Amino acid sequence: xxxxxxxxxxxxxxxxxxxxxxxxxxxxxxxxxxxxxxxxxxxxxxxxxxxxxxxxxxxxxxxxxxxxxxxxxxxxxxxxxxxxxxxxxxxxxxxxxxxxxxxxxxxxxxxxxxxxxxxxxxxxxxxxxxxxxxxxxxxxxxxxxxxxxxxxxxxxxxxxxxxxxxxxxxxxxxxxxxxxxxxxxxxxxxxxxxxxxxxxxxxxxxxxxxxxxxxxxxxxxxxxxxxxxxxxxxxxxxxxxxxxxxxxxxxxxxxxxxxxxxxxxxxxxxxxxxxxxxxxxxxxxxxxxxxxxxxxxxxxxxxxxxxxxxxxxxxx
Amino acid sequence: xxxxxxxxxxxxxxxxxxxxxxxxxxxxxxxxxxxxxxxxxxxxxxxxxxxxxxxxxxxxxxxxxxxxxxxxxxxxxxxxxxxxxxxxxxxxxxxxxxxxxxxxxxxxxxxxxxxxxxxxxxxxxxxxxxxxxxxxxxxxxxxxxxxxxxxxxxxxxxxxxxxxxxxxxxxxxxxxxxxxxxxxxxxxxxxxxxxxxxxxxxxxxxxxxxxxxxxxxxxxxxxxxxxxxxxxxxxxxxxxxxxxxxxxxxxxxxxxxxxxxxxxxxxxxxxxxxxxxxxxxxxxxxxxxxxxxxxxxxxxxxxxxxxxxxxxxxxxxxxxxxxxxxxxxx
Amino acid sequence: xxxxxxxxxxxxxxxxxxxxxxxxxxxxxxxxxxxxxxxxxxxxxxxxxxxxxxxxxxxxxxxxxxxxxxxxxxxxxxxxxxxxxxxxxxxxxxxxxxxxxxxxxxxxxxxxxxxxxxxxxxxxxxxxxxxxxxxxxxxxxxxxxxxxxxxxxxxxxxxxxxxxxxxxxxxxxxxxxxxxxxxxxxxxxxxxxxxxxxxxxxxxxxxxxxxxxxxxxxxxxxxxxxxxxxxxxxxxxxxxxxxxxxxxxxxxxxxxxxxxxxxxxxxxxxxxxxxxxxxxxxxxxxxxxxxxxxxxxxxxxxxxxxxxxxxxx
Numbered sequence: 001x002x003x004x005x006x007x008x009x010x011x012x013x014x015x016x017x018x019x020x021x022x023x024x025x026x027x028x029x030x031x032x033x034x035x036x037x038x039x040x041x042x043x044x045x046x047x048x049x050x051x052x053x054x055x056x057x058x059x060x061x062x063x064x065x066x067x068x069x070x071x072x073x074x075x076x077x078x079x080x081x082x083x084x085x086x087x088x089x090x091x092x093x094x095x096x097x098x099x100x101x102x103x104x105x106x107x108x109x110x111x112x113x114x115x116x117x118x119x120x121x122x123x124x125x126x127x128x129x130x131x132x133x134x135x136x137x138x139x140x141x142x143x144x145x146x147x148x149x150x151x152x153x154x155x156x157x158x159x160x161x162x163x164x165x166x167x168x169x170x171x172x173x174x175x176x177x178x179x180x181x182x183x184x185x186x187x188x189x190x191x192x193x194x195x196x197x198x199x200x201x202x203x204x205x206x207x208x209x210x211x212x213x214x215x216x217x218x219x220x221x222x223x224x225x226x227x228x229x230x231x232x233x234x235x236x237x238x239x240x241x242x243x244x245x246x247x248x249x250x251x252x253x254x255x256x257x258x259x260x261x262x263x264x265x266x267x268x269x270x271x272x273x274x275x276x277x278x279x280x281x282x283x284x285x286x287x288x289x290x291x292x293x294x295x296x297x298x299x300x301x302x303x304x305x306x307x308x309x310x311x312x313x314x315x316x
Numbered sequence: 317x318x319x320x321x322x323x324x325x326x327x328x329x330x331x332x333x334x335x336x337x338x339x340x341x342x343x344x345x346x347x348x349x350x351x352x353x354x355x356x357x358x359x360x361x362x363x364x365x366x367x368x369x370x371x372x373x374x375x376x377x378x379x380x381x382x383x384x385x386x387x388x389x390x391x392x393x394x395x396x397x398x399x400x401x402x403x404x405x406x407x408x409x410x411x412x413x414x415x416x417x418x419x420x421x422x423x424x425x426x427x428x429x430x431x432x433x434x435x436x437x438x439x440x441x442x443x444x445x446x447x448x449x450x451x452x453x454x455x456x457x458x459x460x461x462x463x464x465x466x467x468x469x470x471x472x473x474x475x476x477x478x479x480x481x482x483x484x485x486x487x488x489x490x491x492x493x494x495x496x497x498x499x500x501x502x503x504x505x506x507x508x509x510x511x512x513x514x515x516x517x518x519x520x521x522x523x524x525x526x527x528x529x530x531x532x533x534x535x536x537x538x539x540x541x542x543x544x545x546x547x548x549x550x551x552x553x554x555x556x557x558x559x560x561x562x563x564x565x566x567x568x569x570x571x572x573x574x575x576x577x578x579x580x581x582x583x584x585x586x587x588x589x590x591x592x593x594x595x596x597x598x599x600x601x602x603x604x605x606x607x608x609x610x611x612x613x614x615x616x617x618x619x620x621x622x623x624x625x626x627x628x629x630x631x632x633x634x635x636x637x638x639x640x641x642x643x644x645x646x
Numbered sequence: 647x648x649x650x651x652x653x654x655x656x657x658x659x660x661x662x663x664x665x666x667x668x669x670x671x672x673x674x675x676x677x678x679x680x681x682x683x684x685x686x687x688x689x690x691x692x693x694x695x696x697x698x699x700x701x702x703x704x705x706x707x708x709x710x711x712x713x714x715x716x717x718x719x720x721x722x723x724x725x726x727x728x729x730x731x732x733x734x735x736x737x738x739x740x741x742x743x744x745x746x747x748x749x750x751x752x753x754x755x756x757x758x759x760x761x762x763x764x765x766x767x768x769x770x771x772x773x774x775x776x777x778x779x780x781x782x783x784x785x786x787x788x789x790x791x792x793x794x795x796x797x798x799x800x801x802x803x804x805x806x807x808x809x810x811x812x813x814x815x816x817x818x819x820x821x822x823x824x825x826x827x828x829x830x831x832x833x834x835x836x837x838x839x840x841x842x843x844x845x846x847x848x849x850x851x852x853x854x855x856x857x858x859x860x861x862x863x864x865x866x867x868x869x870x871x872x873x874x875x876x877x878x879x880x881x882x883x884x885x886x887x888x889x890x891x892x893x894x895x896x897x898x899x900x901x902x903x904x905x906x907x908x909x910x911x912x913x914x915x916x917x918x919x920x921x922x923x924x925x926x927x928x929x930x931x932x933x934x935x936x937x938x939x940x941x942x943x944x945x946x947x948x949x950x951x952x953x954x955x956x957x958x959x
Contacts, residue, residue, distance in 0.1 A: 011787070018791020026803045030810050127382075139946075143939035145890050147897050148913060148931035155920055155927075213418055214426040216378045221438035221489060222411030225403070235428050251796050258798070258894050272799070273898065276806050288803060292794045299794075311473045312427055338685075 004307075008300055019292040020074070024067050027285050079286035084278050089286045093268060097290075099169060100260070100267030104252040106183060107190030108245060115195040116234075116241065119202025123210060124229055134199055141196020147258045150189040154262075157185060167264040186263040190256065194248055201244055205237040212236075239309050246302035250295045324392075325497055325529045326375065327351040331389035333370050333379060342600050344370040346553040347389070349627070352497075352546075357523065357530040359544030359561070361537055361576070363597050366550040368533045369419075372499045375531070376416055377406050393497070411442045415490035417519070419502040421482035425474040425489070431458075432470040435489045442493040457488040462518060480511035484518070491522065498523065499531045504539065516543060538580050541565065549573050552598055552608035555627060559634035569636035571613045607639065615640055689947020695940035703750045712740040714747040714907040725925070735912070735926055736919060745933050748907035753937070755822055756888045760881050762827030767834025768877070772870065774835065775842030786839070789832045800829050801891060805900045818902065822895075826888050837880060841873030875952045879945055886941035893934050909934050 054060050058069060073079070079089035115138075122134035158166035164185055172179035209215070210233055218228045257269035264270075268287060275283035307313050333345040345367040352358040360368045373379050375391055377398060391398040393414065401409070418424035426434055435457065436450035445453060451470065458466030461484040474482060483503060490498060500519055504512040520543050523530045532543055540547055540561065547564050549557040549572065557570040568574045575593035595612035598604055604611055610620040617639060625637040684690055702709070717737040724734040733741050774785040792800075804825035808818055895901040896910030904911060909930040916927035 011790075014787040015790045015794055018788055019794045022791070022795075023803075026807065029807055139939065139942060140935070143886065143935055143942050145893050145897075145910075145931065145934045145938075147894060148927075148934065151913075151917060151920070151927060152931070155924060159921055213420065213424040216373070216376075217416075217418060217424045217486075217489070218426065218434075219378060220376050220410055220416040221492065222407050222409070222442050223437060224407060224441070227437070227441075232426050232429070236426070239428075253796055256797070257802070258898060261898065269797075272802065276802060276900070279810075284803070284806070288795070288799050291796050291799060295796045296794045310428065312475050 005304065008303065012296055012300065015296055016293065019296070020071055020289060021067070023285050023289045023292070024070060026288075027281050028063065030281060074286070074289065079289075080282045082275075082280055082283050084275075084280045084283075089283050092271060092283055093287055093290055096266060096268035096271040099265060100253055100256060100269060102172070103183070103186055103190060103256060103260070103265060103267060104249055106187045107252065108194055108249045110187055110191035111194035111198050112245060114191070115198035116202050116238070118195075119199040119241075120206050120229065120234055120237070122199065122203045123206030126207065131203075134203065138196040138199040141192050142200070144193075146189055146193050147262055149192060150185070150259055150262045153185050153189060167262065169264065169266050182263075186256075186259055186265055189259050189263075190252065194245070194252070197248065198241060198245055202237060202241050205240045206233065209233045209237045239306065242309060243302055243306045246298065246305065250298035250302070253291060253294055253298075323354050324351045325354050325356075325394065326531070327390075327392040328371070328375075329390040329392065331371065331374060331391060332387055333367070333374050334385050334387055336383045336385065337601075340601055343553055343603075344600065345374065348550070348553075348555050349389075350548050350555060350558055352529055352531060354529055355527060356546060357520065357532055357544045359540035359547045360531060360533045360550060361535065361540055361547060362550035363535055365552075365597055365600060367553040368550050369501050371550075372416065372501045372531065372533055375499060376410065376414065377401075411438055411493045411495065413495050414497045414499065415493070415495040416499040416501065417483075417486050417490045417503045420506045421479070421486040422474060422506075424486060425482065427474055430471045430473055431477075431485050435485075435492050438489060438492050453492070454488075457492055458485070460491070461485070461488045461522070463488075479507050480515060483507060483511075483515050487515075487519065487522070491526070494526070495528070497529045497531070499533070501533045502535065505535070512539075519543075537576050549576065552600065552603060554608060554624070554637060556609065556638070557636045558627065559631075559636075563631065563634045567631070567634075569630050569634070569641065570609075570638045571615055571640070572609050573636075575612075607637075686947035686950045688943050689951060692940055692942070692944030692947050695936065696944055699749070699753065699937060699940055702746060703753050706746045706750050710740070710743040710746055712743040714739060714744045715905050725923075733923075733925060736915065741912075741926065741929055744907040744912060745909070745929060748909045748912065748930070749933060749937065751819070751902075751907070752889055752892055752909060755819055755826070755892060756885050758823045759826035759888050760830060760885050762823055763830025763884070764834055764877065764881055766827065767831040768838050768870075770831065771835035771838030771840075772842050772873075775839035775846070778843075782839075785835075789835050792829075792832045795829075798891065798894060801825050801895055802900065805895055809900070814903065822892060822901070826891065830884055830888070833880065833884070834877065837876060838873050841876060845872050879949045879952060882941055882945035882948060886938040886945070889934065889938055889941070 058066055061069075077090050079093075081087060082089050082092050085092065118134050122131040125131050154166045157164045164181055166185075168182050170178040170182050172183075210229075215228060215233055218232045219225075223232070253268075256265070256267060257273050259265065260267045260270035261273050268291065272284055272287040272291075275281070275287065327349075328351070329349050331345055331348045332343065335342045335344060348367070348371060350358070360371065362368045370379070374386060375393075375398065379386065386399060389399075393409070398406070398409070425431070432451060432454050435454045436445075436447070439445045439450040439453055440447070454470060455466045458469065463469055463481060463484050469477070469481075474485070477485060483506075487503075498519075503519060504515050507515060516539060519530070519532075522528075530543075532540070534540060544561050547557075547559065547561050548555050549564070549570065551572050557564065557568070557573045564573060565577065568577055572593070579593065593612055594614075598608055598611065604621075606622045607613070607616075607620040607625050610616040613620065619639045619642070623639070625639045625642070627635045627637045628641055629635050630641055717739060719737070726733045735741055735744065770785065770789075774782045804821060808821040813821055892901060893910035893913070896908045897914045899911065899914065901910060902908045904915070913927055913930040913934075916923075916930070920927055
């Protein structure tokens with residue numbers, strides 16, 4: 001198993017290289033360069049100053065040297081300073097990660113709690129009212145744009161009913177109650193779409209599993225229907241569900257940009273989005289890289305989990 | 317048909333199973349009746365798709381509804397109709413009184429639970445054993461079915477066993493709660509030829525030792541010759557011939573049975589030509605009118621194309637469903 | 647687009663007599679497409695919704711007489727009426743008209759993007775799977791790298807570049823097509839590679855090799871028709887997803903700049919009037935929902951029809 005993990009980690013290297021090249025190329029492809037931005041903000045366009053700055057930022061060197069230097073520093077966690085706040089980019093990003101993880105984890109957990117039982121029941125009671133309701137709801141769930149759903153939630157629960165704040169964030173360790181109130185709408189918006197996916201997935205893999213013979217075997221030795229379904233069958237059906245949910249969680253970490261900006265949620269997605277608006281490209285560059293690394297590592301963890309859940313797959 | 321005599325373990329009476337599929341209705345089992353005596357081994361023979369496995373599942377009440385339906389018939393187990401029982405009563409019956417060995421142990425055993433988990437769950441549910449007791453009993457069972465060093469294999473998964481060992485595990489699971497009646501649905505078909513005989517002997521040996529009755533389902537008359545006392549031959553959802561094994565092998569009455577017997581390779585010196593049955597099994601969605609076998613039958617007559625022949629007693633205890641015998645009788 | 651592909655397939659299927667089961671199935675499926683479609687209620691509903699959608703997109707200039715961009719301050723924020731079917735927005739523009747023109751553009755971009763993704767991904771995956779070995783390993787690592795971009799991030803980068811280079815109008819739409827197609831490529835490549843690996847094992851490929859077909863000819867002529875059905879299902883569902891992404895980008899203000907009719911940015915603009923005129927925000931949202939739902943339903947139904955495992959359910 002250890003050998004397998006080492007090999008998988010080694011696989012990550014080329015993947016991360018591709019990622020870093022794309023991210024680096026992005027900044028390279030911007031018109032003008034970092035100096036324009038700096039000079040522009042300081043209203044100073046003296047060619048001498050430009051020369052000095054170019055040297056300082058290493059712009060006089062060939063592109064592969066700059067890439068190598070950038071990568072070396074990035075690996076050490078040094079992404080340079082934000083052009084807007086002048087603080088280290090790493091610090092700015094780190095500040096956003098907990099809020100994003102908080103939202104994504106709560107959203108995914110919420111969706112699993114709803115979707116797994118719902119998908120299972122829909123499969124067991126196939127072609128009944130419950131099944132149709134679950135299917136239609138989840139189809140709507142995957143078809144509705146999440147920002148529209150979020151707006152509708154805000155319209156109804158904050159503006160019309162006045163139950164929940166329309167946006168904002170509070171630290172759950174400082175003020176859990178307020179934090180919860182801020183969390184409900186964004187988590188529901190994240191959760192609804194995820195729950196829709198997971199319900200569909202659970203339903204279809206339950207249908208697959210329920211056709212298998214081991215289900216009849218379990219019945220044939222006198223086990224109760226509940227045990228047959230919820231222990232023996234669901235355990236098999238959960239393998240794809242958990243795998244896909246893990247991938248979704250990874251995706252969510254970078255995909256909540258829209259929801260974070262609607263709900264003024266101080267996560268990494270919103271940080272990147274605002275950096276784009278303010279042309280703070282070192283922050284954008286680092287943010288995308290960091291999220292990419294998180295996704296890649298998450299994928300590895302999911303792969304390992306999959307192998308733990310499924311005894312048929314060997315760590316070879 | 318026959319009223320239940322106390323000595324009868326299982327009696328099927330006009331059992332009919334139908335499936336409502338998207339493409340139309342399919343009658344998989346049509347008016348099947350036979351009885352199995354205590355301590356007897358009954359062989360149900362037929363090609364795949366003839367309805368023999370569906371019959372077995374109907375006895376275990378494992379026909380999914382929908383799309384399955386049992387519009388007619390009774391399944392009398394120890395004198396009472398299985399089809400009238402509540403789900404809870406049925407659960408009490410399964411495992412403890414009737415158990416089943418499936419054809420393909422790889423798919424019939426759960427891939428993500430260990431062998432011990434699966435078997436001991438049955439033990440704990442049915443016999444109320446504790447976790448430790450169940451584990452001990454699993455070791456006994458595994459050694460009973462001939463798995464070497466069972467205590468080492470307890471926590472293995474199904475895919476870690478060889479084909480023959482898997483079927484032994486399957487058998488151990490079926491026998492775990494001391495059922496009096498076992499259904500074996502093609503238990504040797506999925507196995508290597510070399511292991512088939514061993515597993516067959518294991519099953520018949522266990523049946524004899526434990527004094528159980530057995531419904532043995534197979535497509536292989538050769539296997540029947542070894543294992544069974546009585547034989548029923550199924551073709552396209554009907555029983556076409558029913559009788560003692562010796563009687564059927566010596567005096568087969570239905571052209572299909574005759575065909576089956578001719579297609580067994582013989583190694584005992586009585587060299588004969590193998591004569592395969594011409595044609596192939598009819599499409600069960602659109603079965604032919606009259607006798608289902610007539611398109612493949614060398615003796616087909618006009619009446620065969622119109623009327624479904626009824627099972628008639630030809631000799632004591634020997635029944636066949638063929639219009640040829642109407643002639644003979646008349 | 648699926649129709650166009652279907653035609654090509656039909657051609658292929660007719661020219662090459664039935665080799666491999668899937669091809670036979672395809673011929674059957676196309677021979678009486680409607681009959682097949684009706685087997686799945688989901689697919690029929692999706693098909694009807696799509697026909698309406700495409701019909702509206704094509705007929706746009708004939709079913710509305712308003713200009714989608716010209717402002718008319720005398721008729722701002724009107725409720726739905728006979729004159730303005732869905733009312734007017736904050737600039738006094740007819741919402742119905744803007745929806746139609748916006749949808750036209752959106753659907754066109756989505757179709758082009760998905761086609762682009764397929765045309766990049768299929769050769770990539772087929773060749774990678776066909777040649778195998780080191781080529782395959784390197785090619786797949788590259789794909790993994792592209793898949794490491796979570797959610798919207800890749801599009802954000804591209805759209806930002808477009809903004810910085812001041813790419814506008816049609817060119818901006820082309821950039822969107824490029825980005826969305828490129829992001830679809832890894833999925834297509836993986837799928838086609840997987841199918842190629844599976845098909846490679848089968849006898850008919852061996853058979854045609856034995857007859858002396860050159861290797862690339864096998865890859866394209868034999869394998870392609872057989873891997874296309876999972877791809878079509880995937881592409882259909884992807885169309886819905888692509889529309890969601892375009893809408894999200896313009897909702898963030900990073901897609902199309904304002905005067906152009908666009909469901910996402912119209913929705914974002916309507917947020918300011920949410921309390922006074924909530925309907926303005928409702929219509930673009932409903933339009934997105936309808937379109938994505940149509941593609942999802944059709945894709946789901948197609949999967950049921952094309953996947954023989956589900957045939958009896």
